[in-house]
Amino acid sequence: MTKFDPEKFDNKYEHYFEEIEQAYSDAYQQLHGGCDSEILRAIDRKVLSESEPLYEGNGKFHVRLPDDIDERAQPLPGDEESFNAVLDEFTTRIEHELHNLFVFEFEE
Template identity: 40%
Template sequence: MPEFDADRFAEAKYVDYLTDLQQAYKNAFDRMNDRFDSKLVHAIDQQVLNESEPFYEGAGRFRLELPEDPADRVTGVVVDEEKLDGVLGTYAETVEREIARRFGFDPDEGSATAAE
């Protein structure tokens, strides 16, 4: 894993940090799959999060930008909008936390254990 460089993250995330991002998304998927309906988690993963974009916000925090109208993208699973919104929000937060962990930050504290 390359050392995290906050200034380079935006331009190099899919080159220098791709493997770490993939692992963070996988870790989040595994956590969500243990807690929620696996069909719904898989649909969100494949139909929404595949188009998401991670951003470094500073102070060890990451933000996941979702595509427009994420609920409209989820097909093949019957779920009411309120449940979908709740699971999607939890999933996005889980991805953000897993990215922070992967880069050596404590997502509970927002502080870095790795060099910024």
């Protein structure tokens, strides 16, 4: 686990690149075999590759998706409902994994 500094997260790719990459990979592995692998792989490559992990405070993260997600989803496999279900679960797991990879110290 890595000690987290919110100020360093402004330059996340300089300070926390490995942790971010690990969170995305762990989330992918958790879903692999549990959902349509073609949809999962397409979301990983076409949507989440352009996403932005954001720190919201109090140990919570959010994955901001690209603005053109509808355009990106058009050529992807699966129906809209399946696509959205996998995307939602994938982003939720990434956010959870980011939280788990860092040690947080909160002021009370």
